[in-house]
Amino acid sequence: MEEDAAVTYLRPETAQAMFVNFDNVLQSMRLKLPFGVAQAGRSFRNEITPGNFIFRTREFEQMEIEYFVNPHDRVEGRPADEYWHDRWIADCMAWFQRYGLREENLRLREHDKDELAHYAKRTVDIEYKFPIGWSELMGIANRTDFDLKQHAKWSGKSLTYFDEERKEHVVPYVVEPAAGVDRALLAFMADAYREEEVRGEKRVVLRFHPELAPLKVAVLPLLKKRDDIVRVAQGIRADLARQWRVVYDDTAAIGRLYRRQDEIGTPYCVTVDVQTVGDAERGETGDQRVTIRERDSMEQIRVPVAELAAAFRELLGGGAWADVARRYPPARS
Numbered sequence: 295m296e297e298d299a300a301v302t303y304l305r306p307e308t309a310q311a312m313f314v315n316f317d318n319v320l321q322s323m324r325l326k327l328p329f330g331v332a333q334a335g336r337s338f339r340n341e342i343t344p345g346n347f348i349f350r351t352r353e354f355e356q357m358e359i360e361y362f363v364n365p366h367d368r369v370e371g372r373p374a375d376e377y378w379h380d381r382w383i384a385d386c387m388a389w390f391q392r393y394g395l396r397e398e399n400l401r402l403r404e405h406d407k408d409e410l411a412h413y414a415k416r417t418v419d420i421e422y423k424f425p426i427g428w429s430e431l432m433g434i435a436n437r438t439d440f441d442l443k444q445h446a447k448w449s450g451k452s453l454t455y456f457d458e459e460r461k462e463h464v465v466p467y468v469v470e471p472a473a474g475v476d477r478a479l480l481a482f483m484a485d486a487y488r489e490e491e492v493r494g495e496k497r498v499v500l501r502f503h504p505e506l507a508p509l510k511v512a513v514l515p516l517l518k519k520r521d522d523i524v525r526v527a528q529g530i531r532a533d534l535a536r537q538w539r540v541v542y543d544d545t546a547a548i549g550r551l552y553r554r555q556d557e558i559g560t561p562y563c564v565t566v567d568v569q570t571v572g573d574a575e576r577g578e579t580g581d582q583r584v585t586i587r588e589r590d591s592m593e594q595i596r597v598p599v600a601e602l603a604a605a606f607r608e609l610l611g612g613g614a615w616a617d618v619a620r621r622y623p624p625a626r627s
Contacts, residue, residue: 304338309470312360313441316453327455327466328378330361334475346426348476355475362466364457365439375415375467379436382471383418386434390420390478394503395485399423400431413440415467422481431481432473439465482506486559492592500559501590504610509560510538511606514551516567518544522574527566530584530602534564537603538610556589562609563587564602585625588615594625 305311312319312331319331337356344350361382367374383402390400405417417435421428442453442465454463486500504510511534515527524544531542541560543551548565555563565585572580583596586605593615597605605618 305336306339307337307472308333308335308356308358309360309441309472310445312358313445313453313468316360316362316442317451320455327367328361328363328374330359332357332359334358337474346424348480349424349426349429351476356472357475358470358472361469361471362455363469364455364464365467366457366460366464375436375438375469379416379418379434379469382469383420383434386432386471386473387420390422390431390481392503393482393506394501395422395481399481399485401428403430411435411437413437422477422484424481425484431477432471434469434471437468437470439467441468442466497553497556499556499589502559502561504561507559507561508539509541509555509558510562510610511540512551512555512560512563513540513542514548514563514565515544516548516565520568520571522571523566523568526571526599527564530564530566530599534603534606538606552587552592559589561589562606563589570599587625588619591615593619595619595622596625597622 312333315331319325323329334355334357336353338353339351341350341352344352348354359382361378363374363378365373365375369377387400387402391397399422401421401423403419403421405414405419410417415436415438417433419430419433422431445451446453446465452463453465455466456462457464482502483500486502488499488501490497490499500507513527513531513534515523517523527544528542531540534540543554545551546554552563563586565587567585568580570580570582570584572578581596582599584599584602585594586597586602587594595618608618609615
């Protein structure tokens, strides 16, 4: 910089705003310990050598929780801060597994005493086995009362909690789970990516958990030159799009359309075919059923159009494919 009249400092974390606002939150929400405050936003680091795609960048989206606890309390015979620290470690690990990260690709790493931040009582990282090797996915730290005391010291404003039971003011300890959105995205993509052989051909698929998939359903007409098929398919897309992110595609043969959706992780495809609408020229009426194809197993079932929304509410609401599939006949391959 040529001169320093307009020097700007970028925040290295989202945490401090939550400490500054501790008393505002405490008073306006009338809270009792323990309670948490969460924030997501931009953070910045002075990285000398950013790299490994989005693993290490100078600007990133960060998610943090400051979970305030009374250091004088005990939970199950243990100091409250230690109990809640272990609880958050277990819950964060379970969260990543719930959304698809495989157990063998996750591990906990305890910070040694010589690498602990000066304010930390204990810090544990959740590490993921990225393509670049084991690296930090998120950290869960017991920051004690350092931050609140520092802000109180330099601002001259008290940042304490009044313990009604003990009739005294205490400075809460804080447990801080902190994670970067970019690293989580990279981990979920890496874990979901598969290359499989299907009928002698390579299939690339992203096995995203349905809640993480960018698109939930793809609606595909078997024959784009049949106006009646296209009309029904467009109607289904419009109906399902009221509740989920749905795409319509008729720009390739059905096999290629399936592969496209596999590659971007769409969990379900709906195919409208001749059997759905019938053939008026031959005097054949349609069965008003469509094919639902499940991404991972590639199994297909025939579901009445009128029951599609209910079926997807179950499937995209956490229901198992097997439970839904057993209620409907399999589609003819």
